[in-house]
Amino acid sequence: MASAFSLEISEPGIGVLYFDLPGEKVNKFSTPVMEELAGHIEEMKARHDLKVLLLMSKKPGIFIAGADVKEIASIADEQTGYEVGRKGQKIFTEFEKLPFPKVAVIDGACMGGGTELSLCCDFRLASDNPRTKIALPEVTLGILPGWGGTQRLPRLIGLQKALDVILTGRTLSAKQALRYRLVDKLIAAEWLQEKALEFAHEVLAGKTQRYLERRKIRGAANVFLEKTAIGRSIVFSQARKSVLKKTHGHYPAPLKALEVIEKTADFPLEEGLKKEAKALGELMATPISKHLVQIFFWTEEIKKENGLKDTAITGNTVQRAGVLGAGVMGGGIAQLLASRSIFVRVKDINYEAVARAYQQAAYVLGSKVKKHRLSRMEFNQIMNRITGTTDYTGFPSTNLVVEAIVEDLDLKKKVLAELEGHVNEQTIIASNTSSLRINDMAEALQRKENFVGMHFFNPVHRMPLVEVVRGQHTSDIAVATVFNLAKKLGKTPILVNDGPGFLVNRLLLPYMVEAISLLEEGNRIEDIDRAIFNFGMPMGPIELFDEVGIDVAYKVAKILRQSMNDRMADSDLLPKLLEAGRLGKKSGLGFYKYEGRKKVQDPKIKHFISIKAHYKLNEAELVQRMIYPMINEAARCLDEGLVAKARDVDVGMIFGTGFAPFRGGLLKFADTEGIGRIVAKLADFSDRYGSRFKPAESLLKIKEQGSFYRN
Numbered sequence: 217m218a219s220a221f222s223l224e225i226s227e228p229g230i231g232v233l234y235f236d237l238p239g240e241k242v243n244k245f246s247t248p249v250m251e252e253l254a255g256h257i258e259e260m261k262a263r264h265d266l267k268v269l270l271l272m273s274k275k276p277g278i279f280i281a282g283a284d285v286k287e288i289a290s291i292a293d294e295q296t297g298y299e300v301g302r303k304g305q306k307i308f309t310e311f312e313k314l315p316f317p318k319v320a321v322i323d324g325a326c327m328g329g330g331t332e333l334s335l336c337c338d339f340r341l342a343s344d345n346p347r348t349k350i351a352l353p354e355v356t357l358g359i360l361p362g363w364g365g366t367q368r369l370p371r372l373i374g375l376q377k378a379l380d381v382i383l384t385g386r387t388l389s390a391k392q393a394l395r396y397r398l399v400d401k402l403i404a405a406e407w408l409q410e411k412a413l414e415f416a417h418e419v420l421a422g423k424t425q426r427y428l429e430r431r432k433i434r435g436a437a438n439v440f441l442e443k444t445a446i447g448r449s450i451v452f453s454q455a456r457k458s459v460l461k462k463t464h465g466h467y468p469a470p471l472k473a474l475e476v477i478e479k480t481a482d483f484p485l486e487e488g489l490k491k492e493a494k495a496l497g498e499l500m501a502t503p504i505s506k507h508l509v510q511i512f513f514w515t516e517e518i519k520k521e522n523g524l525k526d527t528a529i530t531g532n533t534v535q536r537a538g539v540l541g542a543g544v545m546g547g548g549i550a551q552l553l554a555s556r557s558i559f560v561r562v563k564d565i566n567y568e569a570v571a572r573a574y575q576q577a578a579y580v581l582g583s584k585v586k587k588h589r590l591s592r593m594e595f596n597q598i599m600n601r602i603t604g605t606t607d608y609t610g611f612p613s614t615n616l617v618v619e620a621i622v623e624d625l626d627l628k629k630k631v632l633a634e635l636e637g638h639v640n641e642q643t644i645i646a647s648n649t650s651s652l653r654i655n656d657m658a659e660a661l662q663r664k665e666n667f668v669g670m671h672f673f674n675p676v677h678r679m680p681l682v683e684v685v686r687g688q689h690t691s692d693i694a695v696a697t698v699f700n701l702a703k704k705l706g707k708t709p710i711l712v713n714d715g716p717g718f719l720v721n722r723l724l725l726p727y728m729v730e731a732i733s734l735l736e737e738g739n740r741i742e743d744i745d746r747a748i749f750n751f752g753m754p755m756g757p758i759e760l761f762d763e764v765g766i767d768v769a770y771k772v773a774k775i776l777r778q779s780m781n782d783r784m785a786d787s788d789l790l791p792k793l794l795e796a797g798r799l800g801k802k803s804g805l806g807f808y809k810y811e812g813r814k815k816v817q818d819p820k821i822k823h824f825i826s827i828k829a830h831y832k833l834n835e836a837e838l839v840q841r842m843i844y845p846m847i848n849e850a851a852r853c854l855d856e857g858l859v860a861k862a863r864d865v866d867v868g869m870i871f872g873t874g875f876a877p878f879r880g881g882l883l884k885f886a887d888t889e890g891i892g893r894i895v896a897k898l899a900d901f902s903d904r905y906g907s908r909f910k911p912a913e914s915l916l917k918i919k920e921q922g923s924f925y926r927n
């Protein structure tokens with residue numbers, strides 16, 4: 217293997233250890249790379265000409281991306297996990313012990329093991345390159361920083377900040393890392409070498425006191441919280457509360473990390489490291505970690521795809537875009553496009569509506585400014601890329617137009633036909649419809665090949681999924697353009713063929729309507745919502761109605777029922793609520809009542825619910841009644857070729873609905889449950905509650921195969 221590391225003597229006494237993994241875009245630690253590093257450490261130990269060492273990367277935009285996730289995925293037992301942890305720790309500790317000061321020069325992403333190696337340095341410099349980001353994201357893969365991160369970070373920056381970084385896996389910008397005192401100094405990326413050498417000279421001259429000085433804990437409250445037993449116990453108990461609030465106990469990694477940090481707070485480093493490695497081994501072997509790692513691989517896989525099977529075309533570059541409809545979705549889409557340097561024309565029927573899109577974009581971007589994630593100047597630059605109109609001026613030069621007007625087929629067709637006359641022959645037209653067929657809308661167009669679905673989820677800036685919908689006439693260029701654009705916007709796209717509700721709404725709406733059937737069988741709103749929440753969804757289905765808007769959900773449910781017929785429950789509850797003005801959260805009243813930000817039970821809701829039967833179910837059965845039919849329908853979707861593979865169902869459900877990631881997705885969950893068991897239960901439900909539960913032929917085929925992920 218060609219060398220990953222090279223040592224260069226830059227000036228007398230100053231060595232630079234470069235990390236540049238051959239044949240890879242990023243630097244990462246695999247077993248051979250770690251062994252090579254160990255060899256270099258041995259060699260450096262014996263050198264007398266080194267007085268200071270700079271640790272640098274030769275990869276643009278990357279310092280060190282962390283450990284090789286493939287190796288993490290391959291570890292199946294606790295002992296191996298422990299040994300991998302110990303081995304890495306020992307090499308890093310040897311690095312730390314080198315008899316001269318070491319300086320990490322962080323330019324680009326510094327993640328996981330990269331951050332842990334930098335913690336073994338005496339000083340850390342971070343460049344002002346916007347790509348410089350520092351994190352210990354291990355908990356997002358269901359493990360903990362196991363090469364010394366749980367030990368060295370609290371020692372360096374204090375418990376409170378270290379817990380914040382480790383338990384959330386959050387990414388710090390260079391500036392935030394400086395504020396957290398995780399780095400000692402910011403340097404200009406353009407003058408990286410010069411500035412790093414300048415710092416090395418400061419170290420050689422012994423002029424580092426001010427950097428060490430600024431690491432000291434300041435303020436009486438902080439000293440109390442960091443240095444006294446009572447103070448620390450307060451910090452740990454608050455941290456535990458905040459982890460549980462976020463994870464609801466479904467994710468063991470942050471709790472384990474917390475436990476390690478708490479138990480080892482007064483341990484000598486070596487003892488603490490052993491505990492850390494033991495916890496790492498335990499976490500690595502859990503199915504939850506395997507699921508989270510699998511989701512990571514899926515997103516990485518999708519980053520390399522273009523939505524097409526066999527061609528490598530990239531589609532058109534989008535520099536200018538139009539957005540039709542400045543509503544909830546249009547405003548969000550405009551903001552997202554402009555944030556990625558695309559000029560956007562937003563058209564609505566009047567200027568009040570256009571102004572709302574501006575307000576929405578300003579609100580989302582403004583909150584980033586408040587959190588220091590965006591500068592005022594960047595805010596202005598992005599806002600300046602959005603311009604509004606009530607006619608089609610500016611549309612002829614667009615590369616893409618996203619249609620996000622109201623969900624009405626006739627209106628959409630009329631507007632699309634009109635739009636086509638105001639764009640150029642190459643302009644891709646993408647509809648954000650959530651339930652109408654792309655083929656039906658395409659009827660209004662001459663250039664049907666340029667028409668494609670681009671289904672964003674609400675709220676646009678937060679939801680990571682985009683369904684790219686291929687209609688009967690959609691060209692490869694249109695698919696690749698929209699698929700690649702979605703990636704550029706930071707989203708995870710999946711390719712879906714045309715059909716009512718595409719993938720996600722086709723699975724989600726019947727599940728939500730099933731919750732209404734359960735209500736009409738005498739189950740309580742809070743029991744239904746709690747069952748699903750405890751299962752691991754971000755919220756229960758009834759609360760979800762209120763969030764989405766009962767009007768919006770009813771519209772989609774009605775359209776879906778036309779095609780799904782008796783595969784979906786039916787109820788007249790939604791129109792009754794609408795008639796009473798209960799639109800959900802936005803009107804302050806839906807299934808629940810909203811008092812400011814607080815959601816409370818509303819006793820009056822029972823007057824709307826007509827009890828049709830009496831079947832009070834326990835929590836497990838409530839979950840099965842709502843989740844198993846989704847699995848049944850997903851099997852049909854796969855059989856129909858609506859999506860290409862089980863992965864796409866799981867990615868769609870996790871990123872489009874928040875389906876419990878720790879369960880690995882809907883179909884991973886199905887495999888864990890056992891398809892035979894699900895089929896038997898659905899058959900039983902079909903006898904008891906109606907034919908909509910009947911196991912699909914497609915599911916029976918999966919049962920024969922054994923699992924959704926057989927291949």
Ligand SMILES: NC(=O)c1ccc[n+]([C@@H]2O[C@H](COP(=O)([O-])OP(=O)(O)OC[C@H]3O[C@@H](n4cnc5c(N)ncnc54)[C@H](O)[C@@H]3O)[C@@H](O)[C@H]2O)c1
Nearest residue numbers: 541542543544545564565569620621622623648649650674
């Ligand atoms: N709201 C959601 O949760 C959600 C999620 C995904 C997709 N969608 C889809 O996105 C689309 C828009 O939904 P929304 O929630 O943003 O609706 P909205 O009612 O908030 O906005 C629609 C906008 O379209 C404008 N409009 C109507 N006719 C127009 C015309 N001829 N030209 C230009 N603008 C016109 C309206 O004035 C309004 O501002 C729909 O197709 C919907 O199904 C909505």
